[in-house]
Amino acid sequence: MSEEKWSERDPPRDFRQLLDDEGHLLDGADVPSLEDDELVEFYRTMVATRRLEDTMLNMQRSGEASLVARELGEEATPLGAAAALDEDDWVFYTYRQNAALLHWDVPMAKIILGTTGQEPETIAEGLDDWDSPVNFSPDYTPVAVNVTNAAGSAMTDRLRDRDTVSMVFIGDGSTSEGSFHDGMNFAGVFDAPVVVVVQNNQWAISEPSQRQTAAETFAKKAEAYGVPHERVDGNDVLAVYDAASEAVERAREGGGPTLVECVTYRMGNHNTSDNADLYRDAGELKEEWAERDPIDRFSTYLGNRNLLDDDRREEIRNEVDAEVDDAVETARSVPDTDPMRMFDHHLHGTSWREAHQRTEFQREQEGENPFTDFTGEAFDTEQWEGHGPDLDIDIAPLDPSEDDVETEDWNIVTAVNHTLRQEMSRDDAMRILGYDIGPIGGVFRATEGLLDEFGPDRVIDTPLSENGIVGTSVGMAMRDDRPVLEIQFMGFSYPAFGQFMYAVAKMYERTGGDIELPMTIRMPYGGGIKALEYHQESTETFEIHAPGVRVLCPSTPYQTKGLLASSIRCDDPVVFMEPKRIYRGFDEPVPTDEYTLPLDEARTVREGEDVTVLTWGAMVRHAESAAEEVDADVEVIDLVSLSPLDVETILASVKKTGRCVVVHEARRTLGLGAELSALVNEYAIDRLKAPVKRATGYDVHFPDNDIEDDYLTDAERAKYAIEAVMSYEY
Ligand SMILES: Cc1ncc(C[n+]2csc(CCOP(=O)(O)OP(=O)(O)O)c2C)c(N)n1
Structure with a gap:
């Protein structure tokens, strides 16, 4: 461990700071140009964030919310950074940036609903229309994934000559993930206009910063990617805003990415399922960090500038209280998610699989047995046609055998x-x-x-x-x-x-x-x-x-x-x-002219009456050869779409022939053949004259070259499988 290089108690303080620990302007500090009302609004947003999160915590305790992560003591970081953005910019965030959301007009009720568990469309329908001047990605749960996505978003902006900036938030622990590395690396190589904000609260659940890196600071990681970096006092909202503004401006003007490490401290638990007392003796540290509380410091600063007095503070508190209470009421008015919605927005168009599973689920919900379809045709699945957005492409095949087709x-x-x-x-x-x-x-x-x-x-x-x-x-x-x-x-x-x-x-x-x-x-x-x-x-x-x-x-x-x-x-x-x-x-x-083919239709390569061979890709030709060699009338179906499957074509063929062989190259166990076999068993078993057989790769690692041909499925293996099912007798 690298305790001597990096300590939670006293992270190096050679960072950008405009306010001292109490909130007084440091000598010679250049205050960013913000209007008075903007400054007061910063204060208000931090107060609102804290009040909102306290309320969500209470809702969690009373069982109304499921899981709540707060940014208690860290509010200045997301707020100061996001405030440096402009209209149309993009924010890729996680679960600890509510201050950024509030700054950019995301309704409090939406934030609350993020903790009560409804799905996004239900939330959108339940709230009045709202719009934010900036664009928010979804809040990412898998950590660091957003860094790579933000780098890509910024690459597109650069390539399209747009002056939009992407900003991404990531915790200190998450900088150990590969996606952080990839995002930084691509951002550096492609000069992507992205600002990576490392919200270093010094803990990643139970692990302290020094378990994440042997680098002296998180900012230094950027050096390896050729990306400019800066450390800033993350509890000093003016300093964060100042550093982020420079980074945003650099990005907007073609100067590429910047990493801004904001040093702060996680005052609370990681989230409501965590108990930090189990792994950190934070009493003393908390006191130290509480003295640097971002809201108190900024309040002092605004007081010094005569922008805030006790009356105004109280007024703001009262306004925020009312706003939060309203938001809770609004959030409570949003209905629970219709469970059928779990099927929505997976793919465009409605596959057999989706329609069938929707029907099964519908029956389950209505107290009917969902497993009574033994043919694949027993349920009314047409009710789901056009249920979601169509697969909106023009399918226009060209027949190469036609005279007028070049x-x-x-x-x-x-x-x-x-x-x-x-x-x-x-x-x-x-x-x-x-x-x-x-x-x-x-x-x-x-x-x-x-x-x-x-x-x-x-x-x-x-x-x-x-x-x-x-x-x-x-x-x-x-x-x-x-x-x-x-x-x-x-x-x-x-x-x-x-x-x-x-x-x-x-x-x-x-x-x-x-x-x-x-x-x-x-x-x-x-x-x-x-x-x-x-x-x-x-x-x-x-x-x-x-x-x-x-x-x-x-x-x-x-x-x-x-x-x-x-x-x-x-x-x-x-x-x-x-x-x-x-x-x-x-x-x-x-x-040579343009044409398109359907994405969801299997292809009958060869018609036959005795046995169906289900296959795809490089195996199709082997299946065809095998079909030529056996003493049986073989139907070969090229699946084309491995997901979702063209179940109608598959079942129709197997029901016709009564026998089924699957030929694939991948290993057998849990290969697609297993699913196909299950499908045939579930919906065509009473038509089967023999068990389904799978001519596939073996359950071994792909072997070395000299025995590769022995391992690979080929026409001979396919032929054996066809012959086996043809000669089977019950
Ligand atoms: C890829 C991935 N692995 C594990 C988790 C579980 N997890 C959620 S938050 C977290 C710690 C993140 O710590 P840090 O990046 O420092 O951010 P913080 O929560 O302190 O803001 C972990 C391990 C996850 N969400 N994603």
Whole structure:
């Protein structure tokens, strides 16, 4: 531990300070130019924050609120920093910045409702219309994710020549997270106009600052990213405002990012489920820090300037009391969330899965058994059609066999490349991000030529960080861009899993449908190319398990073009799996004009009466070969959309043939085959003439090159599975 470098008791005080510990202006201090009424308003906002949070604490104690985190003693930091922003700027915040929200006119009732547990749309409907001059992200719970998103938001501003600034708040503990590093790194490399405010309250739940870093200060971390930094007395609202204003101005004028560390102290528990007495002996420290209380200090300063006297203080207290009481009443008037709303705002359009689960849930709510559908057709699922926003893209396929459709022979990589070019020309909001995608056009050359054609602002070679690529793209997508990302190999998507689950999959639902993330994550997947470890993974199970994301996988060049165009145009996040094993496996005629294909329809590759093979991607051709070789009439279904599934097509086929084989490349346990098998068992068991069989990878790590071919699912394994179910007798 690095106690000797950094101590909670007395963090280095070589920081910017305008007021002394009691609130008197320091000699020679330059007071920022704020009107008198603005100064009094600062005081009022801090008083209001404290009063509001006390009330929420009481509501929590009486069971009305679930969890409350307060900024007791830290109010000057979020307030002073956010007050430095201007209209249209963006704030990416967490759970300890209520003063920033109040400063920018977020209704108190909305803040209270953040603790009582209603979902965002219910809250929005329950409150009178309100507007803030600045834009607030959702309040992030997973820590540090917002830093990368804010960096992306700022990158977009810079690339679009907008003079908007993004400000992000993060706690001291959270600066240990990878997303902080990625956000800082990208912000530095791309000169992003973002101000990162480290609200250093010296504790991260039970762990003190010195457990987070061996650096002398948190501000110093910025040096590694080439980002200017400054430490400031976080309990001195004028100093915070002053430092933040400089940082904001630098960002706005093209000077790039700044990290501002605001040194303060968490006077209370981490939140209402914490008991700080268990881990810190804070009595003495609290007294010391209480003497530097930001409200008292500022009150003294305003008193010295004759802007505040006891009468005015009392008046403000009374006004704030009334305001908080009103807000509590308003919050209480907002109804509980309609439980059916848990299904809202995951994907555009209504999938079979969503409609069916809604119906199950509806039955459960009405006291009816939800599990009585044994066919997949027993429930009235049509009632949910058009329930939420549509998947608003024009689906206009072109048939390459038609005489008047001009085609060229392309393989899958060529199809990706042409589609990216086509969509970039079509939509200025689209940007491509990834590693090695610039001058060399990606390790598979899928982006070849695009940098020359569209320039470095639209084809962006990034630092080597999947989490950074995904996290900044989220911020870009929040700000009107339509990013298309390349993750070099699907096996290297693991570092991005945090951003994927916390932001990509969640943003639309988390904001009650307010913020869409139109982003497409291209991932070459699968084995068969004799590569090193982790270059052969098929990780779709993880992505499919995330609600709020589409997972698509083409198997031909024709499909690749139509599906990729649809994915890019759609407003849902899409994981676009590219079967790299057959990237250059074969050519076929692909229409050169624009066309789109449906995102939610499986493709019947081959019709048959005896057995259904469910498969996708690089396995489709193996399934077709197997179908040729067996003595049975095989129907091969290419799933195309792995999430959500085209359940109607799957069930219709299995009910027709009475047999089902799943062929996939990924490991078996909890591979998509498990879900498909469950689906068939749940809704078609009485049509089955044999158990479902899964020809898949084994439950081992992808083996080394020399035995890779033995491991991989191929036509032979698929053939065995088909023969097994064909010869099965009950
Ligand atoms: C990624 C992630 N890991 C763990 C948590 C649980 N958690 C919530 S707050 C917190 C401590 C954060 O401390 P700090 O960044 O110093 O901010 P503070 O709460 O002190 O303002 C932790 C561990 C979380 N929300 N997100």
